[in-house]
Amino acid sequence: MTTPTTQALATARRRDRPSVFRAVLRNPLGAASLIVIALIVLISVLAPLIAPYDPAYVDITAANVPPGADGHLLGADASGRDVLSRLLVAGQLTLSGAAVTVVISVLLGVIVGLVSGYFGKTFDLVAGWISDLVLVLPSKIVLVALFAVIGPNTLVTMAVLGVMVAPQFYRLVRNLVMGVKNELYVDAARVSGLSDAAIIGKHVLFAVRAPIIIQAAFVAGIAVVIQAGLEFIGLGDPNTPTWGGMLQDAFLAMYTAPTMLLWPGLAIGLFVAACVLLGNAVRDALEGTDAALNVSAAPSTSTTAVRTVQKPVVIDDPADEDVLLRVDDLSVGYPDGDGGVKRVVESVSFSIRPGEVLGVVGESGSGKSQTAFAILGLLPSNGRVTGGRILFEGRELDPLTGARRLRGTRVAYIPQEPMSNLDPAYRIGAQLMEPLVVVSRLSRAAARERALSLLERVGIADPKRVFDSYPHEISGGMAQRVLIAGAIAGEPDLIIADEPTTALDVTVQAEILDILRDLQRERGMAMMLVTHNFGVVADLCDRVVVMQTGRVVEAGSVEAIFEAPQHPYTAMLLGSILDGGPARPDYEDDEHVSAPAEKEVAL
Amino acid sequence: MTAPLLEVRDLRVAYPRKGFRRPPVEILHGVSLDVRPGETVGLVGESGSGKTTLGRAILGLAPVTGGAIRFDSADITSVDRSDRRRLARDIQVVFQDPYGSLNPALRIEDILAEPLRVQGVGREAARARVRELLGQVGLPEDAGGRLPREFSGGQRQRVAIARALALQPKLIVCDEPVSALDLSTQARVLDLFIEIQERTGVAMLFVSHDLAVVRHVSHRVAVMYRGDIVEFGRGAVVTADPDHAYTRRLLMAAPVPNPAEQQARRAERRAMLEAEAQARAEAV
Numbered sequence: 025m026t027t028p029t030t031q032a033l034a035t036a037r038r039r040d041r042p043s044v045f046r047a048v049l050r051n052p053l054g055a056a057s058l059i060v061i062a063l064i065v066l067i068s069v070l071a072p073l074i075a076p077y078d079p080a081y082v083d084i085t086a087a088n089v090p091p092g093a094d095g096h097l098l099g100a101d102a103s104g105r106d107v108l109s110r111l112l113v114a115g116q117l118t119l120s121g122a123a124v125t126v127v128i129s130v131l132l133g134v135i136v137g138l139v140s141g142y143f144g145k146t147f148d149l150v151a152g153w154i155s156d157l158v159l160v161l162p163s164k165i166v167l168v169a170l171f172a173v174i175g176p177n178t179l180v181t182m183a184v185l186g187v188m189v190a191p192q193f194y195r196l197v198r199n200l201v202m203g204v205k206n207e208l209y210v211d212a213a214r215v216s217g218l219s220d221a222a223i224i225g226k227h228v229l230f231a232v233r234a235p236i237i238i239q240a241a242f243v244a245g246i247a248v249v250i251q252a253g254l255e256f257i258g259l260g261d262p263n264t265p266t267w268g269g270m271l272q273d274a275f276l277a278m279y280t281a282p283t284m285l286l287w288p289g290l291a292i293g294l295f296v297a298a299c300v301l302l303g304n305a306v307r308d309a310l311e312g313t314d315a316a317l318n319v320s321a322a323p324s325t326s327t328t329a330v331r332t333v334q335k336p337v338v339i340d341d342p343a344d345e346d347v348l349l350r351v352d353d354l355s356v357g358y359p360d361g362d363g364g365v366k367r368v369v370e371s372v373s374f375s376i377r378p379g380e381v382l383g384v385v386g387e388s389g390s391g392k393s394q395t396a397f398a399i400l401g402l403l404p405s406n407g408r409v410t411g412g413r414i415l416f417e418g419r420e421l422d423p424l425t426g427a428r429r430l431r432g433t434r435v436a437y438i439p440q441e442p443m444s445n446l447d448p449a450y451r452i453g454a455q456l457m458e459p460l461v462v463v464s465r466l467s468r469a470a471a472r473e474r475a476l477s478l479l480e481r482v483g484i485a486d487p488k489r490v491f492d493s494y495p496h497e498i499s500g501g502m503a504q505r506v507l508i509a510g511a512i513a514g515e516p517d518l519i520i521a522d523e524p525t526t527a528l529d530v531t532v533q534a535e536i537l538d539i540l541r542d543l544q545r546e547r548g549m550a551m552m553l554v555t556h557n558f559g560v561v562a563d564l565c566d567r568v569v570v571m572q573t574g575r576v577v578e579a580g581s582v583e584a585i586f587e588a589p590q591h592p593y594t595a596m597l598l599g600s601i602l603d604g605g606p607a608r609p610d611y612e613d614d615e616h617v618s619a620p621a622e623k624e625v626a627l
Numbered sequence: 628m629t630a631p632l633l634e635v636r637d638l639r640v641a642y643p644r645k646g647f648r649r650p651p652v653e654i655l656h657g658v659s660l661d662v663r664p665g666e667t668v669g670l671v672g673e674s675g676s677g678k679t680t681l682g683r684a685i686l687g688l689a690p691v692t693g694g695a696i697r698f699d700s701a702d703i704t705s706v707d708r709s710d711r712r713r714l715a716r717d718i719q720v721v722f723q724d725p726y727g728s729l730n731p732a733l734r735i736e737d738i739l740a741e742p743l744r745v746q747g748v749g750r751e752a753a754r755a756r757v758r759e760l761l762g763q764v765g766l767p768e769d770a771g772g773r774l775p776r777e778f779s780g781g782q783r784q785r786v787a788i789a790r791a792l793a794l795q796p797k798l799i800v801c802d803e804p805v806s807a808l809d810l811s812t813q814a815r816v817l818d819l820f821i822e823i824q825e826r827t828g829v830a831m832l833f834v835s836h837d838l839a840v841v842r843h844v845s846h847r848v849a850v851m852y853r854g855d856i857v858e859f860g861r862g863a864v865v866t867a868d869p870d871h872a873y874t875r876r877l878l879m880a881a882p883v884p885n886p887a888e889q890q891a892r893r894a895e896r897r898a899m900l901e902a903e904a905q906a907r908a909e910a911v
Contacts, residue, residue, distance in 0.1 A: 531673065556809070604888075608846055
């Protein structure tokens with residue numbers, strides 16, 4: 025049953041639901057930057073209460089006193105005003121200016137972006153033009169010009185800045201929405217009859233909220249910097265203390281009181297850095313860090329390395345003489361994030377004789393592809409062979425690299441997704457010729473001849489046209505033929521094919537199976553065929569290995585497996601096959617209409 | 628003879644193409660089909676045949692350029708949003724990809740309650756109905772509080788089926804609902820479809836690329852090839868002894884999970900292809 029067992033339910037409940045907010049807090053940088061931002065905001069709000077002096081109070085005798093003198097903890101400025109008090113109070117205007125920028129740009133950018141991305145058409149076109157126009161305007165020059173018109177009004181200036189950075193949110197949201205609106209769950213909501221507004225509010229906005237938060241954190245930092253820059257060149261409100269204005273005052277008194285530059289500079293730097301780091305922390309929380317996984321991957325390497333030294337390279341078992349590939353007690357693991365190793369392949373053993381086709385069958389999660397990857401040396405970067413040996417013609421392969429050095433000459437690989445294994449930037453011909461020139465050391469003319477004959481051999485009617493095509497110009501079935509041509513180019517002794525026909529239509533699959541069988545017979549190649557399809561097994565294989573959750577549960581000749589499966593799992597799999605099963609009985613109409621709930625259909 | 632619940636006549640669907648004054652590309656070239664109440668009609672074809680597009684057109688998700696779709700003797704070829712909402716009570720959908728069709732941020736309960744709430748069902752009533760639905764598709768009652776990612780592909784597809792059943796529709800369009808599932812899961816989910824149909828009398832349009840799957844669940848089967856229905860008839864006949872050459876090719880191409888039988892089928896298929904090639908050569 026797919027109904028989860030009670031144990032599975034328990035583990036599911038125990039596992040923490042990783043909320044983004046909690047992940048940000050768990051990240052030291054994220055927690056620290058959140059605390060810094062919260063502190064700065066809190067202090068600014070409470071500034072009038074905690075500031076020791078009135079920020080505008082002038083004590084001419086204290087002009088430019090150093091920090092600590094006369095009860096001025098951070099000293100006093102050229103007019104004799106208390107620096108600490110001014111610093112605290114300045115946060116109010118600086119932060120509210122930044123808040124105005126963020127709120128205006130988010131509101132404008134997100135709303136227009138949502139409408140534009142969701143409905144598209146003319147609105148999208150016009151909004152795109154306007155957004156591009158605003159983007160090319162140099163914002164600082166616009167703000168300087170604005171000062172000439174409206175004078176020193178920080179909040180209005182920052183609101184205009186908000187409009188100027190809104191295109192950043194617009195572009196982000198529009199592109200995200202265009203991706204989300206084609207998701208099946210949005211289609212399902214449409215079929216359920218949800219209005220567009222409800223779909224946007226419930227499904228679309230949810231998917232784009234996190235990138236908006238990240239962008240907003242960056243914009244808040246930028247707004248503070250731009251505001252300070254404007255005030256520094258004298259375009260601020262001289263009557264209200266601001267960090268930028270304080271920088272300007274300190275700059276004028278730089279030789280008499282150099283430390284005065286430090287305080288507003290620190291305030292600006294701290295706040296901006298906290299904003300940027302918070303943005304990064306949110307992004308990391310969303311992407312899910314895999315740094316933890318990579319750290320714990322190391323130990324398994326050392327154990328396997330020791331093993332390599334201990335075992336003799338050649339084993340003198342007489343039965344091994346006619347074995348091409350032997351997999352002996354192979355285990356593959358991935359770090360599980362808690363410092364342990366999660367085994368996906370456990371103690372798997374099998375062998376392939378020259379010219380033999382071995383099927384490796386199983387459902388998803390059975391470890392069949394991982395076994396193939398381990399043999400090929402193609403395990404993902406954090407996957408490791410944690411035990412056992414792989415021998416090719418009696419010689420043990422390095423567990424780290426598998427058959428990597430034999431690939432292209434003795435061992436070839438046919439992948440599941442033909443398209444993603446062709447480089448879209450190069451013509452088919454160039455991709456086929458390259459290994460022939462590099463590995464087989466043919467001249468370019470000879471390589472071209474050979475590539476064309478290989479394409480013809482895999483049943484391509486017009487090899488020249490395909491040779492000159494780019495991958496996007498050919499179909500999936502054609503691409504798989506090209507990859508098969510590439511695989512047989514080095515005249516390998518063993519082909520490892522991982523679900524070679526799963527991505528293809530059934531009529532194309534039949535043709536590819538024909539080609540594989542013919543080539544295998546013709547060249548006496550051995551083949552390891554990883555598949556979930558028992559029809560493919562019956563079509564091609566001599567022997568079968570059945571895998572379940574990383575282990576081999578049954579192995580035998582193809583006839584034996586189909587006729588008399590020994591393991592209950594094999595029997596269950598065979599029992600699930602629908603091919604050749606009974607068809608659904610004919611529809612009996614009247615019964616359905618009269619009493620649908622009580623009717624019984626014999627099956 | 629019962630009047631059909633769904634009737635598609637000469638349906639044409641064409642998608643506009645990017646670029647100035649480029650003609651739209653026609654996906655369906657006038658297809659006709661009907662589904663009776665409580666019946667499952669299988670729609671089989673290869674990629675690009677237009678089978679998914681036909682399903683989407685019935686759901687109002689594809690641009691219809693000709694022909695008519697009638698449901699319960701009313702024309703639904705191009706209905707506006709409010710009519711579509713009323714129609715949502717009667718026509719529902721199960722998509723292929725159990726990963727993409729459930730919003731990863733919503734709890735199962737909220738996913739299942741969504742169609743109910745749209746139709747104005749109260750919060751309490753919706754919650755009770757959700758529990759009932761979870762039971763109907765064989766999921767534990769407490770599954771509602773969890774997120775889609777906590778479930779396997781087969782379980783997610785059960786959630787998608789429960790969502791389709793929520794409003795007690797008369798027709799469910801199933802778009803490749805089992806092709807992303809493992810073999811053993813696939814068989815159980817198909818049996819769930821049959822069981823639900825027997826209990827509720829819902830009709831289904833079952834889209835799939837797999838003849839064996841369609842044969843298992845369908846009373847009648849339509850075969851699509853490049854935007855046309857080339858054959859439409861009793862499931863047992865179409866999937867075992869078809870009339871049309873393309874259906875025969877499709878049937879012969881699927882490998883039989885039995886080494887001896889497959890060897891025979893392979894020989895038969897090759898002979899058939901050779902005969903076809905010869906016939907073509909003679910025609911030229």
